[in-house]
Amino acid sequence: MFTKILIANRGEIAVRIIRACRDLGIRSVAVFSEPDRGALHVRLADEAYPIGSAPSSESYLVIEKIIGAARKSGAEAIHPGYGFLAENAAFAQACIDSGIVFIGPPPSAIRMMGDKMAARIAMKAANVAIVPGTENPIDDDIGAIKIAEWIGYPILIKAAAGGGGKGMRIVHDQSEIKSAVRGAKSEAKSAFGDDRIYIEKYLARPRHIEIQVIADSHGHCVYLGERECSIQRRHQKVIEEAPSPLVNPSMRKKMGQAAVAAARAAGYINAGTVEFLADDHRNFYFLEMNTRLQVEHPITELVTGIDLAVEQIKIATGETLSFSQDDIQITGHAIECRIYAEDPSSGFLPSTGVLSAYHEPAGPGIRVDSGVYEGAEISMYYDPMISKLLAYGKDRPQAIARMLRALEEYRISGVATNIDFHKSILRHQEFIAGRLSTHFIDMHYKHSDEYPEKLAETAALAGALMEHQSRNKLNLSGAKKPKASLWKRSGRKLMQSRIGEKGWR
């Protein structure tokens, strides 16, 4: 086992991994940019090393600085978390070249799954269903029209090097195809330096369902059930749950086996996630594989009882998985709400500021993975996620009820949050019925600026009360002294003449 691990990340995920290290009796090493000197991950780690200024391109994304800090601290391994360098094959290779263990998959697997088109080819070869479309790059609109006619409109044009919706275009008919191809190519070129694009069938109302897999370096690979992440806003997951309300045991087994086949085809080791699109008839298609620990991994931990971050570290030391597929049981139901510093009343613009009051919910079935504390600052430099709020229950209704209770208990002042937005989704009858799709928010969510009357009235009352008290205080402290009687004034004069101006205030 390692004695010291460096965590090449910040925020809640750095804190999560520090905790896994402590559980295993391993010393943790944090790295931090200038504004993160007082961040929670720096406060909780055993050691911490500065790695540069605020922009991540000058700190958290600089491979040499991270490796340098690992060398200096004597860490034997690096955990990349998610985001930043987590899916950067060159970073994984640089770790290996420096004699440091990269806690994640081999660089070859990262590279293969990072190229969306190569991944599609490999999945097809492994007999995993892929979204209908092309396996070769599209050069021009003539080629694109041919393919589109074959698979049928609407289609989706995507960047081979893609991610995050960049270089992505929906095309409804032939008239749109020319400008879409040109737009997608130039956007892909500027975002990834690679203008290869391909075509996929655009599924009307898909559900996003993903399978957690975990593989050791001795050829064992196990799936840990699914997570449904259909509640998204602008390709950004907002609410996730496990198990999916759609998936039944036979579908779970089919998806799980497909995911394991995908992982094996990539020569995958460590924890990974295979994402699928599914329709309401329980057909599913490979979308992509994420070669890292996912943001939403805790819901899988809650329903399987397996600590994924701890398992990742054990696998990296060369240990054999301590469980087999038959040992995996899905028990109860877990939901995650991502709490973002963003303002639903102004079109979800990110909100920055100091968390002037911050109180996390607790109680039965609640877990909060956060990287902040009262007084901490949400800055413009990094992801606006404040925390991941998790609720676990014996079944879905109990998990929803507990989540609503926790959202009610959460108190955040100083930045706008999406807490009320979460409440309105969780109370929506379609969500309660489990009828989800990636268009759920567009279809069902409507922002309201109305406050509950009792809240507004009490707030008004509190405002008046504060105003009243501060006016009274002013009066008492003498800014506007009430006129004293003539008697008192003459008395004071007398005193002043006796003891002198200085001693009397």
Added chain:
Amino acid sequence: MIYIVTIGEKKYEIIIDGETSEVKVNGRAVNVDHKNIRGKLHSILTDNTGFEFELVRANGGFDIWHGSGSLHADVIDEKTERLRKLMGSSGGGAKASSLRAPMPGLVVKVEVEVGQHVKKGDGLVIVEAMKMENELRAHAPATIKEIKIKPGQPVEKNQELIVFA
């Protein structure tokens, strides 16, 4: 003392006399139990229903944080309210004459030109912050008088971006 509190479109007349535990809200007597938890954080029980607020002084009133967000309460006393009415300004103030950056970031794109008329909801400027592109939209119909920023330019919070005619 009579206070007039405005939240959004709604007005509340609040009478506080000596004892702060008995107040009147729009003519209705309400029992108030107030406890300062610490700093600006207050627990309020109105007729035994519990609320928690953080009150921060801002723009002639308070920004009131209620746990999952904030609202602004304009607080004035009755005399000032009467004075304002006499002077013809109802306290609502002039409408916004410029677009300001709601957060620090980088201007990615300016979507309008000087002289252009925009409708409520039209996109004006795209600002990148926290790795995301955010479109700032018009809150009301207006005409663009001046554009004070260029694509590629970093902006501070509250910096004036566009001036409306």
